[in-house]
Amino acid sequence: MAITVVGSVAFDTVETPAGRRERCLAGAATYFSLAASYFTDVRVIAVVGEDFGAEQQAVFDAHKIDTRGIERAPGKSFFWQGSYLENINEAKTLQTDLNVFAGFEPKIPDAYRDSQFLFLANIDPVLQRRVREATPNAKLVAGDTMNYWIKDHKPALLEVLKGLDILLINDTEARMLAGKENLVQAARAVMDMGPRMLVVKHGEYGATLFHKSIPKGHKSESFRAPAMPLEQVVDPTGAGDSFAGGFFGYLASQKELTPGVFRRAMFYGSVMGSFACERFGTERLQELTREAIDERFHFFRELTHLD
């Protein structure tokens, strides 16, 4: 089944202990789309500027990603510059230029209307809500957000949460959103805001899926997926979006959404997040194969399974 994703398509300049890259193709919707494209059809809603050229378009085309919903606007694309020199786990933002993103009015192409899977990547919750409301037929809706929206735009975000089946955030965001330090308590509080499932990403320690109700035949309301023990994190930018792409892409590729399918989706999320960190920007995600992905999936199984 096809996924529609709304979010940023951008250029990033990043520096990490492994080096520096100027103006890589980036943005949450880009990472998400590339990761999900290995599992299912993906349709993007975004806005780019005149600096988005044939080279960038070719990346989407090579992965058969539908870009009819990417609007071209006069001006420059969203630009972010960050540094991981001090802390490889947390970016220090050096510059953020919204550019054409400042006036973004998401438009959903008619050709996208039959998408049953909708992903609201990290953007202004007002826009997330608008896209959610314009796709009432979506069967499964997931979304992401960040500290900025939690801190300064909470009322708008709470409206979005009511329309989500699954929220994907990190530990700090979950604690901040819930106002609770204990993660299990925080997860329950967040699910009381709307989503019936919550994925909390723990960076190098993996991720936990929480269910509002314990799935049938299970004893636990949660499931833990590992992260890859990486000897070198070249660039962690987009790891969370790539996790979301692997997770949601795998879900959308399955006929039935059983508890077991959600578990495997968590593994595929971690797999795609780990690949994203191995090279700068979306470089690694651009060149994967489904075989390499499944090989890592099996490695993850060995990493965590007793037998």
Add this chain to the structure above:
Amino acid sequence: MAITVVGSVAFDTVETPAGRRERCLAGAATYFSLAASYFTDVRVIAVVGEDFGAEQQAVFDAHKIDTRGIERAPGKSFFWQGSYLENINEAKTLQTDLNVFAGFEPKIPDAYRDSQFLFLANIDPVLQRRVREATPNAKLVAGDTMNYWIKDHKPALLEVLKGLDILLINDTEARMLAGKENLVQAARAVMDMGPRMLVVKHGEYGATLFHKSIPKGHKSESFRAPAMPLEQVVDPTGAGDSFAGGFFGYLASQKELTPGVFRRAMFYGSVMGSFACERFGTERLQELTREAIDERFHFFRELTHLD
């Protein structure tokens, strides 16, 4: 097979968001022994003062822990006071009184000499080394340490590491000991110092077992065990020692130390660490049953396994 453990038997006063307890029976060797006692015979080497009475002795006796190696000295037992009010994951030390521990000279009773499993709990590496050298027949030797010894007694600690099969430490200690931020690189550097296996404990995110050489039939040099998603951490003191007790206790109870046995040992370590946090001091560890332990083991399997 019996385990000999050397370490502290002490009294702790702790305050956490869940409350306060005065002078609980505590100490690394106490937590370790109680946790390991559910799996195998345990023999303790320690020193206590005149405040260690019939009540404390009864706790060891109830778990058939051999205390002939616990020396009674004039004075008071080791005392520690800490607070978790600011951070449930990291104790703030308010008071440390070495008391009789200041002059501790570990003596190994003859009855302990056939122990093939030796655990060197977190004490002065000079003492750890002395006990290690006095037990040349030990088949498997594991140990723990802490930031204080890494920072200020590194040469002595490095001598201990040469005699260890397995070191158990937390992330911060692994990074500090290796002088490397990346955990995989840090693990390799630590194993180059001696131990052929390293267990890195990640607190609420579980723990990773690293092997110096990839075990036969496997692809990964590491294995990840989860931690219990706890809705309330009453008192995290001793969680690491209890992990070590469950891990090493299970190993000592097995006929063959296969890679699969080490994986299950990691799960039992996490299980015992999670129980330790559920009540103050060693309260929860004192009242467990093997059935409750195995039930949680199966819960951990469900928490992490795809099928």
